[in-house]
Amino acid sequence: MLSNQKIYEGKAKILYTTNDPEILLTYFKDDATAFNAQKKGKIIGKGKINCTISSYIFQILKANNIPTHFIDCPQSDQMRVRRVKILPIEVIVRNIAAGSLCRQTGLTEGTILKFPLVEYCYKNDDLQDPLLTRDRLLLLELATPEQLDQIRTLTLKINDLLTNLFNQCQITLVDFKIEFGLDKDENLILADEISPDSCRLWDLSQADPNQRVMDKDRFRRDLGNVENAYQQVLERILAHQGSNTP
Numbered sequence: 001m002l003s004n005q006k007i008y009e010g011k012a013k014i015l016y017t018t019n020d021p022e023i024l025l026t027y028f029k030d031d032a033t034a035f036n037a038q039k040k041g042k043i044i045g046k047g048k049i050n051c052t053i054s055s056y057i058f059q060i061l062k063a064n065n066i067p068t069h070f071i072d073c074p075q076s077d078q079m080r081v082r083r084v085k086i087l088p089i090e091v092i093v094r095n096i097a098a099g100s101l102c103r104q105t106g107l108t109e110g111t112i113l114k115f116p117l118v119e120y121c122y123k124n125d126d127l128q129d130p131l132l133t134r135d136r137l138l139l140l141e142l143a144t145p146e147q148l149d150q151i152r153t154l155t156l157k158i159n160d161l162l163t164n165l166f167n168q169c170q171i172t173l174v175d176f177k178i179e180f181g182l183d184k185d186e187n188l189i190l191a192d193e194i195s196p197d198s199c200r201l202w203d204l205s206q207a208d209p210n211q212r213v214m215d216k217d218r219f220r221r222d223l224g225n226v227e228n229a230y231q232q233v234l235e236r237i238l239a240h241q242g243s244n245t246p
Contacts, residue, residue: 012050012197018080022184023071026051026079028193034220043219043226047077049234050195055079056241057162057194064161066154067189069181084181084191089142090121090129091151093159094175098200099217101175109209116159118152123179150188151180158190166201169236171214174200196230203232 004025008015011033016025028047033040051073058070071080094117097107101117120137121129137143143151158178166173176199179192192198196215206212210223214233218226 013193022083024081024083025074026081028077028079032197032216032219032226034216039220041219043230045227046197046230049230050193050197051077051079053195053234053237054193056237057165058190060165061158061161061190064157066158066161067187069183069189069191081191082183082189084183084189086123086179086181086191087143087147088123089132089137089151090123090177090179091155092119092121092175092177093117093155094119095159095163096172096174096202098174116156118155121177147180147188154180154188154190162194162199165240167204169233169240170204171233171236172202172204174202176200196233201233 004019005017006014007017007024012029012031014027014029016027018025028051030042030044030046031040032043032046055070055073058068061068062070069081069084071082073079094101095113097105097111097113098109101107102109120132120134122132122137122140122142123129132140132142134148137148138145155178159173159176162176163173176194178190178194178198180188181191183189199215200217201214202212203214210221213221213223214229216226218224218229
């Protein structure tokens with residue numbers, strides 16, 4: 001299937017056409033980037049791990065009436081998805097203070113937020129993905145008021161579902177980012193991926209601020225054992241999947 005035409009290559013995935021113009025094939029790469037691609041490397045096995053985790057999460061979300069682009073996985077590092085027009089907005093949900101939120105607000109890392117914080121960033125590498133207010137999003141016509149309302153509603157529901165899922169896996173969902181797109185009928189649906197690349201995940205059994213990291217922060221911060229951390233997330237997800245199989 002990878003012999004079909006490549007139509008887009010990003011930092012972590014490649015999109016190919018299929019025989020159906022409304023269905024695309026996503027290939028998950030082992031490539032890793034951080035700080036707007038200023039830091040580059042590889043995480044061995046990352047593509048297969050992220051594809052498998054995303055596949056399972058998308059199926060859980062679909063079962064809870066969250067529309068997604070996911071169809072199936074013909075191979076462990078490949079996902080068939082519905083073609084969508086991606087909105088140039090990164091939606092970020094924060095449950096615990098970490099990363100840029102701490103740098104920008106002075107909050108101490110690990111502070112539990114009083115409510116899930118929903119933020120929006122403009123997907124624009126030249127502008128370094130700036131944080132935008134709702135009014136700026138509307139000014140730039142990146143989405144309609146109705147779409148933003150729907151995005152917020154879906155995002156908060158996704159956060160509840162993911163928080164519960166990861167908690168059952170003995171993992172704390174600190175924060176995550178997601179993307180939405182419009183299908184051929186202009187329906188808003190969840191796209192991209194949900195994985196240790198796009199989530200900040202902490203091991204509930206670890207108190208040490210470095211040892212608990214189970215996501216791409218291990219690569220960003222040169223903490224080592226990156227592949228093992230990703231594998232641990234996968235194994236816990238698979239164990240959860242097995243325990244919920246009729």
